[in-house]
Amino acid sequence: MKPPRKLHIKSYGCQMNVYDAQRMVDTMADEGFVETTRAEDADLVILNTCHIREKASEKVYSELGRLRVAKDEAAREGRSMSIAVAGCVAQAEGEEIVRRAPVVDVVVGPQSYHHLPQLLQRAAREGRAIETEFPAEDKFGFLPAPKPDAIRARGISAFVTVQEGCDKFCTFCVVPYTRGAEVSRAVGRIVDDATRLADSGVREITLIGQNVNAYHGAGPDGRSWPLGKLLERLAAIPGIARLRYSTSHPRDVEDSLIEAHRDVPALMPFVHLPVQSGSDRILAAMNRKHTCDDYRKIVDRFRAARQDIAFSSDFIVGFPGETEEDFAATLALIRQIGYAAAYSFKYSARPGTPAADLQETASAAEMDERLERLQELIDSQQAAFNEAAIGETIDVLFEREARNPGQIVGRTAYLQPAHVMAPADIIGRVLPVRIESLERYSLLGRLAAPGQARGIEPASSQTATGA
Ligand code: SAH
Ligand code: SF4
Ligand code: F3S
Numbered sequence: 001m002k003p004p005r006k007l008h009i010k011s012y013g014c015q016m017n018v019y020d021a022q023r024m025v026d027t028m029a030d031e032g033f034v035e036t037t038r039a040e041d042a043d044l045v046i047l048n049t050c051h052i053r054e055k056a057s058e059k060v061y062s063e064l065g066r067l068r069v070a071k072d073e074a075a076r077e078g079r080s081m082s083i084a085v086a087g088c089v090a091q092a093e094g095e096e097i098v099r100r101a102p103v104v105d106v107v108v109g110p111q112s113y114h115h116l117p118q119l120l121q122r123a124a125r126e127g128r129a130i131e132t133e134f135p136a137e138d139k140f141g142f143l144p145a146p147k148p149d150a151i152r153a154r155g156i157s158a159f160v161t162v163q164e165g166c167d168k169f170c171t172f173c174v175v176p177y178t179r180g181a182e183v184s185r186a187v188g189r190i191v192d193d194a195t196r197l198a199d200s201g202v203r204e205i206t207l208i209g210q211n212v213n214a215y216h217g218a219g220p221d222g223r224s225w226p227l228g229k230l231l232e233r234l235a236a237i238p239g240i241a242r243l244r245y246s247t248s249h250p251r252d253v254e255d256s257l258i259e260a261h262r263d264v265p266a267l268m269p270f271v272h273l274p275v276q277s278g279s280d281r282i283l284a285a286m287n288r289k290h291t292c293d294d295y296r297k298i299v300d301r302f303r304a305a306r307q308d309i310a311f312s313s314d315f316i317v318g319f320p321g322e323t324e325e326d327f328a329a330t331l332a333l334i335r336q337i338g339y340a341a342a343y344s345f346k347y348s349a350r351p352g353t354p355a356a357d358l359q360e361t362a363s364a365a366e367m368d369e370r371l372e373r374l375q376e377l378i379d380s381q382q383a384a385f386n387e388a389a390i391g392e393t394i395d396v397l398f399e400r401e402a403r404n405p406g407q408i409v410g411r412t413a414y415l416q417p418a419h420v421m422a423p424a425d426i427i428g429r430v431l432p433v434r435i436e437s438l439e440r441y442s443l444l445g446r447l448a449a450p451g452q453a454r455g456i457e458p459a460s461s462q463t464a465t466g467a
Pocket of ligand 1: 052053172173174175210211247248249274276314315316345346347348349350
C-alpha cells in the first residue's frame with residue numbers, strides 16, 4: 001500500500017472558510033491525503049484565503065514567500081510539493097496570483113472545491129490550473145460527507161453551511177463579488193448533515209451563511225422554508241443540544257426567526273447582528289438599507305421574544321465621509337443597545353467596490369483613535385456582561401480538556417468560555433455551573449447540582465447527556 005500523502009491547509013477569514021477547509025480535507029481524504037500541521041512536510045499546501053480587508057489579503061503573499069522556500073527545500077530532498085490558493089483572494093484575483101507568485105500550482109475559487117482533485121491532476125499535466133468560475137452545479141451535491149472519525153476529531157461543536165453568497169452589495173464589501181449571489185441549500189440535505197453530525201457526537205451546530213437569515217431553502221413540502229422553520233426542524237434531531245446561526249443581516253430578520261427564539265429552547269439567545277455604524281447618513285452611504293431606528297426596533301423584537309437574549313455586532317470606523325459627529329452617533333447606538341461582544345475594523349478600501357471610488361476623509365491617526373474609543377466602550381460592556389454571570393448558575397456545554405490539568409472547558413449560551421475542575425466524561429454534556437469568578441474573558445466555577453441552571457435545555461439533550 002502507498003503511504004498516505006500529506007495535506008496542510010491554512011484558513012483565513014470567516015467561519016465559512018473554516019467549514020470549507022474541512023470540506024476540502026474530506027475531499028482530499030478520499031484521494032488518499034491525511035492532514036498535517038506542518039507545511040514543510042506536506043505534499044499539498046492549501047491557503048484558504050480572505051479578501052475582506054487589505055491586510056487579510058496581503059497576508060497570502062507573505063505566506064507564499066515562505067512556502068516558496070519550503071517548496072525548494074522539498075525539491076532538493078527529491079519530494080514534490082503542490083501549492084493551491086483557495087478562498088476569496090483566489091476568486092477575486094485569479095491569474096494575478098500566479099503572476100505575483102509563480103510558485104502557485106492551483107488557484108481555486110470557493111464555488112469549485114469539488115473540482116480540487118481534477119485541478120491538481122491538470123496542474124501536474126499542464127504545470128498550472130486556475131478555476132474561478134461560478135459553475136452551474138451546486139458544489140455541496142458533490143463534496144463528500146465527513147466520516148464519523150473526522151467529525152469526532154473536530155469536536156462537539158460543528159458548522160453547517162446553509163446559505164452562501166450575498167445580494168446586499170454594501171458599498172465597502174467584496175463578498176458579493178467573491179461568493180456570488182445568495183443561494184440556499186435544501187432543507188433535506190441540511191437535516192441529513194445535522195443528523196450525521198449528531199450521530200457522531202456533535203452536540204452544537206452553528207448554521208452559517210454570509211447572510212444566513214436570507215435563507216430560503218426548498219423544504220420537503222415543496223415550499224421555501226425560512227431560517228426560523230429550519231431551526232425548529234433541526235432542534236428535533238436527537239442529540240442536538242444547541243443551535244446557533246451566523247451572520248445575520250438586519251434587513252432579513254423575519255417573524256419566523258423571532259418566533260424560533262421564543263419557541264425553540266435549543267436556539268441559543270445570542271445573536272450576531274452587525275450594524276456597522278450608528279449614523280443614518282453613513283448607513284445610507286454604505287447601502288445598508290436600514291436606519292438606526294430600524295435596527296433598534298429589530299433588537300426590541302428579539303428582546304420581546306426572549307428577554308435573556310444578547311447581541312454582538314461588527315463595526316467599521318472611518319468609512320469615507322464619517323465625521324466625528326457620525327462616529328459619536330455610533331458610540332451612542334452602542335450605549336443604547338448594550339453589546340455582549342463586538343468586532344470592529346478600520347475601513348479598508350477594496351478594489352472593485354463602489355466605496356473604493358470615494359475620497360477617504362479620516363486620517364490614519366483619526367481611524368486609530370476612533371477604533372480605540374469604540375473598542376474601549378465595547379470592552380467595558382463585555383466586562384459588565386461577563387461580571388453579571390458571577391454568582392449565577394448557568395448551563396455550560398463542555399467541549400474539551402483545558403490547558404490546566406483536571407480542568408474542563410465549555411461554553412455558556414453566550415459563547416463565554418467556562419472552566420470547571422471535573423472528570424473528562426462531562427465533555428459533550430450540558431451541565432449547570434455555579435460561576436464564582438472571572439479571569440480575563442473566562443468564567444471560572446464549579447459544577448452545580450442538576451436542575452439548578454437558569455437556562456432551559458431541550459429534552460433531547462437531557463436524554464442524550466444523561467443529565
Ligand atoms: N455578512 C456580514 C459580514 C461580512 S464581512 C454582514 O453583513 O454584516 C465581516 C465584517 O467585516 C463586516 O461586518 C464588516 O464589519 C467588515 N468589513 C467588510 N468589508 C470591510 C472593509 N472594506 N473594511 C473594513 N471592514 C470591512
Ligand atoms: Fe458584505 Fe454587506 Fe453582504 Fe455583509 S451584507 S456580506 S457586509 S455586502
Ligand atoms: Fe473573507 Fe471571503 Fe469570508 S472575503 S470574510 S473569506 S466570505
